[in-house]
Amino acid sequence: MVRLFDTLIGREVELVTREPGKVAMYVCGPTVYDAPHLGHGRMALCWDVIRRYLTWRGYEVTYVSNVTDVEDKIIRRAAETGSTEAEVSQHWESVYFDAMDRLGIARPDQVPHATEYVDRMVRFITDLVRRGRAYVIEGENGGVYFAVDSIPDYGALVHRSVEELLESAGARVEVDERKRSPLDFTLWKAGKPGEPTWPSPWGPGRPGWHIECSVMSLDLLDDGFDLHGGGNDLVFPHHENERAQALGADRRFARHWAHSGMVTVGGEGGGEKMSKSLGNFTTLLDVLDRHDPRALRIAVLQSHYRSAMMLGPSETSAADRTLESMDAHARKARAAGVRPGAGARSPVQAEGSSGDHARADTEQPVIDAFREAMDADFNTPQAFAVIAGAISRANAAIDVGDLVAAAALVAAVEEMTGALGLVLDDGTGATASRGVPIAGRGLSISRSAVEVTEVDPAIEATIDELVADRDAARARRDFEASDAIREQLASLGVRIEDTPTGTIWFR
RNA sequence: GGCGGCGUGGCCGAGUGGUUCAGGCAAGGGUCUGCAAAACCCUCUACAGCGGUUCAAUUCCGCUCGCCGCCUCCA
Known part of the structure; x- marks a missing residue:
């Protein structure tokens, strides 16, 4: 049973889906006008x-995440750079997805764009007007506004009453006096010269920000879809307003x-919060150039998704070192001949219980602990601790030669890391930024994510030769020669680990 | 100003009314190793402050202090 903290209810609840075994989720995506941070x-x-x-847990997940490609900042950006809005949004969207691919983020099943939905938004707004939930303001800066008072529990998502909201309304923004309530918000903005517009019953204009998500999520996932997510800075007003719009149309919104x-x-x-407006952001691509993307995933896993997290140089470099030791574990397991899920290739296995048996004894409790942690509102820090513990125990088992136990643990580690989208590099060519298919579904991600490093066979052969030479030198105890070769390898960016079962090299 | 959240060992970060411990990073010691690297073992015994409830509080309640978020565009 998966439990999650539900913002609307204000506490952790059981995830109850519309259809058993299926999760339809919508996560608000970026406005594409600048580099992602x-x-x-x-x-x-x-x-x-x-x-x-959720997929690993057996749910059939439909994941929709939008791209906002009509918006003030895009328009401004286009004007500044002398390009079109479409050029601006297309450019930054491709930068965004490039960064996502490098992070190993699986592509959403659908990526609706606001500009593709304007017709449907117009119809939706028309319907709201017809139902008396929205009204038109004529004249300069006019448009269609949502009447907050027309639905019963506006403010429920932020846990504040309309009265409370009114108290602080206008504290930081000037209120248009023509609105019926200061809380009313724009559904449709009348077009201004030089801005992109679409035809509507209220004249040419463009949609407000909130309406796109209500329309697109309901269109693609239908009434009462299971989970609506996003950053917590979107709770108010964006998600509150999305909800209001849907309820205003008498539709069932997110469960x-x-x-x-x-x-x-x-x-x-x-x-303080990283944001564009504060100018304190670090561009995602900069970080990805300096770190293995998996380190970023590890850093994120080590904090809870609902908490604010510091993510500066010291955090990312600590994650680098964590990743390094996880990869070292994978190399160690490989060198010992332990293959995940395949038992150990060792005489130990022959004399005792089968690999399957060992797994039943050892791996399952680990997996259970992992599931328990994740089921409790996706407690990834705790789940990560389970993984770290399994890695330690696997390494220890390898050290003492208990390869049966090691195999079960290594398999568990692969299972758990895989469920979280993390692939360890055992030095055989899984590359730093290799994409991960979603567990249990084999969903492929975009091609550019699978940046398999091209290997030059000639160089590989040279390295193998050098390693063999060094082993030979060590065997005749000519350590001067072996150390010289090690340095030669180092200059090629190759590192060496000597193990009881042979020398491992990796980059 | 209003609403909400947080304050854990050198740093990051889970968790819990009472027993042995989260975990990661860093540091120190040890084992292994020709060395290196990696790994394993051990050590570093924390819960902002002040009251209260309780046989017992880091965990529940109250207050104080500090920090952060939202109330504007924002992931």
Whole structure:
């Protein structure tokens, strides 16, 4: 039984889906006008992990995540750069997905774009007007507004009453006096010169921000879809308004709401939220150039998805080292001949119980602990601790030669890391940024994610030769020669680990 | 100003009314190794402060202090 913290209810609840065994989820995606930053990366990773875990857990998951490609900032950007809005949004969308691919984020099943849905938004707004849930303001900066008072529980998602919301309304933004309530928000904006517009019953204009998500999520996932997610800075007003619009159309909206925490930056005593407006962001691509993308996934897994997390150089480099030791485990397992899920290729296995038996004894409790942690509101830090413990025990088992126990643990580790979208590199060519198919579904991700490093056979052969030479030198105890070869290898970017079962080299 | 959240050992970060311990990173010691690397073992015994409830609180309640988020576009 999966439990998650439901923002609307305000506590952890059991995930109860519309159809047993299926999860239809919608996660608000980016507005594409600029380079994605670490915050976008963190949120995408959080939701990727949730999606993958639910899939691993046996759910058939439909994952929809939108791209907002009509918006003030895109328009401004286009004007600044002398390009079209479409050019701006297409460019930054491709940058965004490139970064997502490198992070090993599985592509959503559907990526609806606001511009593809304008007709349907117009119809939706027309319907809201007809139902008396929206009204038109004529004149300059006019448009169609949603009447917040027309639905019963506006504010439920932020857990505030309309009265409370009114108290602080206008505290930071000027309120248009023509609105019936200061809380009313735009569904349709009348077009201004030089802006992209679409025809509508209220004249040429463009949709407000919130309406796209209501329309697209209901269109693709239908009434009462299971889970609506996003960053917790979207709770109000964006998600509150999405909900209001759907309820205003007398549609059943999301059954569950969940929100991921922000990335913070800065010094002692807690940082501030990373955001474009504060100018304190680190571009995702910069970080990806400096770190193995898997390290970022590890850093994200080591904090809970709902918590704010600091993600600066010290956090990422700590994650680098964690990753390094996890990869070292994979190399060690390979060198010992332990193959995940295949038992151990060792005489130990022949004399005692079968590999399957060992797995039943050893692996299952680990998997159970992992599932228990993840079922409790996707407690990835705890799940990660289970993985770390299994790795330790597997390494120890290899050290003492208990390859049967090791095999079961190695298999468990692969199972768990796979469920979270993490692939360990055992030095055989799984590359740093290799994409991971979703557990249990074999869903392929975009081609560019599978950056298999091209290997030059000639260089590989040279390295193998050098390693063999070094082993020979060591065998005749000519350590001067062997150390010289090691340095030669180091200059090629190749590192060496001597194990009882032979020398491993890796980059 | 309103609403909400958080404060755990050198750092990051789970968790719990009472027993032995989260975990990661870092540090120190040890084992193994020609060395290196890796690994394993051990050590570093924390829960902001002040009250209260309780046989017992880091865990529940209250207050104080500090930090953060939302109330505007934001992942």
